[in-house]
Amino acid sequence: MARRGKKPKGRPINGWVILDKPKGLGSTDAVAKLKRLYFAQKAGHAGTLDPLASGMLPIAFGDATKTVPYVMDGRKTYRFTVRWGAETTTDDTEGPVVESAEMRPSEEAILDRLPDYIGEIEQVPPRFSAIKIDGERAYDLARSGEEVEIASRIVTVHRLELLERPDDDTAVFEAECGKGTYVRAIARDLGRDLGCFGHVIDLRRTAVGAFEEEDMVTLDELMEAADEGREELDEEQVEAGATARVTDFEPLDDYVVDAAEALSDLYEVSLSEEQASRVLSGNPVLLRGRDAPAFCEEAFATGHGRLIAIGAIEQGSFHPRRVFGGRG
Template sequence: MARRRKGDPVDGWLVVDKPAGMGSTDIVGKVRWALNAQKAGHAGTLDPDATGVLAIALGEATKTVPFVTDADKCYRFRVVWGARTTTDDASGTVTEMSDARPDADAVEAALDRFRGDIMQVPPQVSAVKVEGERAYDLAREGVEMELAARPLHVSRLEVVASDADGVELEMVCGKGGYVRAIARDLGDALGCLGHVGWLRRVWSGPFRAEEGVSVETIEAEARTPALLARLLPLETGLAELPELPVSEAAAARLRNGNPGEVLSGAEHGATCWAARDGRAVAIGTYRAGALHPFKVFRS
């Protein structure tokens, strides 16, 4: 006999403006409790000291998480000159210091090597897996690791403000970007050392910080219709994919895991989502006038 899940079948997205001092999983747990939801997850971890967009998927919306995780994200952050830390941000222990300070022209010239397609070594304290264990767990045990460089596309990296002791930057990048690694490597490139002083995620895929709900609001509206009313539809997480309308007959086929004919086309082999009256039916691969589903939504 199947075990009944605790909670309600809540579907949709809640955008949280995460405060500093809370972990991403703590926010997920609070949202799940506040909505009495059966299932919840987030679309991209933020460091405990970071603030900004943390998009929480609930119920059927969790099936769309990979498409938000893969989308571009925008970060605003301050790089503090003069010190290297164990975590590449202000929460770590200072391991090396420098009195050197770059001028504005030197900073601008150095930024160019961090734009476009780059290779980036993740911070020691990161979620990267090393022989089955998270790097941050090994780092806390004092293990020093040689992490492999990973590709990252940075479509924009610009100076917002600067002073003698640091620079405020805004970056738009693809999946897998570590702001702390940018700060570390920029400080090394300029010969002055550097780490992240503060960090805010301004937007992530279709989600914006100005749409975010505070933790205080979540607590105040917990278990009420007011918080439920703040949910965005699960389809919000599919904004980066082509939408293909389908007939009711095709929708029924797709819900059963079978290919269904679509009413408009897309590029052959493209990942798309089928919609019936604006509601997501399935996600799949478009081939020869039909969608071949690999994820199906509860009707």
């Protein structure tokens, strides 16, 4: 007799929570914390954020995890502070100083160098990074004392601006960049070019893909929402040390963003109920209307008030490639 598969533990919730991750919390730990808080069946994140960094960590639940690659491939915006006069092994405050200098750059000297870091540039990722070398993470090899050689690669920086100079020792920048760009490496290389060395002392991510700074929610706000939905315990339960469970998830679910928001750069196909049912079964549908494109390499379809599928438009028909069957 065939054994039935185990029923997934948790709620079949679908969508994104755009977490404002605090410093000191790892990205994997943040996902685990929110998965427990929402009692979600499935969760993942779009782009690791270092424990020493704060800011945007988009966390996907359920079917929204299928849209993670689209968010990770999007542009990211970072605000970061560089301290001049020292280069460290980690390119931030965690590692020991390996180079130092007394000289400090003028604002004019910094501005003169910035154009060299805009566009497609060649960059060597930090030794303490998540880059894999022969199947091992670079930071694991570096921490074990191994000599880490990471090949340079081409990355794209769309914008790099000097925001302010709080004092001679520090400078605050904002960078908008593509996938795989390390702002710690920008700080390191800029310090070398200026002859003063430098490392990042503060890093905050403010945008990822379609998500903006105003979309973020803090852990404190989520905990308050969870507390609103917790069951009330009687005196006996409190004395016994019982923990109040979240039984009403509505206050928490108010912070969940529809999975389709991650795909705002793609063409949207709005389906009728009949068309949505066909697409959910994996079938193509003919698009009507003068404005409907005949061809589109990648598009997403919505219907029934939610994201239905990602696919392509060929000869005036939408062909689903990835269907979103869950209901939030």
